[in-house]
Amino acid sequence: MAQNxxxxxxxxxxxxxxxxxxxxxxxxxxxxxxxxxxNPRAPYTMKMMQDSKNDKEGEQPxxxxxxxxxxFKENRKSSNLTADDGTELAAxxxxxxxxxxxxxxxxxxxxxxxxxxxxxAKRFHDRGMNVLAPAARAHERSGGDYIGMGWPxxxxxxxxxxxxxxxxxxxxxxxxxxxxxAATAIYECLGRVFSAAQGRVRPAQLSLARYSKLGVQRAxxxxxx
Numbered sequence: 001m002a003q004n005x006x007x008x009x010x011x012x013x014x015x016x017x018x019x020x021x022x023x024x025x026x027x028x029x030x031x032x033x034x035x036x037x038x039n040p041r042a043p044y045t046m047k048m049m050q051d052s053k054n055d056k057e058g059e060q061p062x063x064x065x066x067x068x069x070x071x072f073k074e075n076r077k078s079s080n081l082t083a084d085d086g087t088e089l090a091a092x093x094x095x096x097x098x099x100x101x102x103x104x105x106x107x108x109x110x111x112x113x114x115x116x117x118x119x120x121a122k123r124f125h126d127r128g129m130n131v132l133a134p135a136a137r138a139h140e141r142s143g144g145d146y147i148g149m150g151w152p153x154x155x156x157x158x159x160x161x162x163x164x165x166x167x168x169x170x171x172x173x174x175x176x177x178x179x180x181x182a183a184t185a186i187y188e189c190l191g192r193v194f195s196a197a198q199g200r201v202r203p204a205q206l207s208l209a210r211y212s213k214l215g216v217q218r219a220x221x222x223x224x225x
Contacts, residue, residue: 064119065118065119067122068118068121068122069118071118071122072092072114072118072121072122072133073115076093077092077093077094078091079091079092079093079132079163081159081160081163083155084159087137087142087143088143089135089137089142089143089159090134090135090140090142091114091132091133091135091160092114092133092135093130093132093133094125094130094132094133096130097128100128100129100130101168101171102128102130102171102172103129103131103132103164103168103171103172103173103174104124104131104173105131105133105157105160105161105173105174106120106121106124106131106133106176106177107134107157107175107177107178107184108133108136108177108180108181109177109180109181109182110147110180111139112139112178113135113139113140114135114140116178117176117181120178124174129174134160136153136156136180136184137153137156147180149183150180150181150183150184150186150187151187154184154187154188161173
């Protein structure tokens with residue numbers, strides 16, 4: 001009897017130890033995956049993996065992208081604002097050659113930077129529009145501890161739009177996004193954020209390959225030519 005009791009006690013202890021180990025491993029795995037995908041300051045991130053893959057594949061920008069990136073660097077003007085939660089946000093602004101109330105807000109994708117939208121920014125600018133290319137939180141020059149995959153970023157776009165409307169009450173604004181930027185644009189439109197402009201902004205929204213870098217969707221045949 002005593003021997004059976006000791007055996008049962010050992011089994012219970014072994015079971016508890018195994019459960020603790022499993023919980024610890026799951027917690028570690030969860031934290032690792034969270035940091036890998038959403039923490040840009042983690043030791044190993046999705047961006048590092050993507051950059052390494054691009055280096056190995058030897059991807060080179062096409063002629064349009066090369067020209068657009070050079071134009072982007074040469075003509076960009078820095079802009080900053082503070083989000084409602086205190087996060088410092090940054091953007092690049094390109095004023096139209098002639099006075100206009102038309103604006104394009106170009107939202108880059110997951111782990112990318114505003115310059116990744118250079119070809120689209122230049123296309124809009126060539127059509128006579130003012131262009132704003134914000135850096136999403138935890139990307140490029142913008143602050144933030146974690147990438148929000150478009151949800152908290154939608155409020156940041158509200159703030160940028162309010163900045164535009166304050167300067168130009170007659171503004172007509174197009175929000176264009178790629179990958180995570182496309183999701184941000186969708187969330188922002190669905191959230192009726194343009195009500196902050198009190199009806200003075202007529203919104204338009206284009207989305208290109210929501211989360212394409214995560215393999216959820218791919219762009220097919222959408223061009224701004």
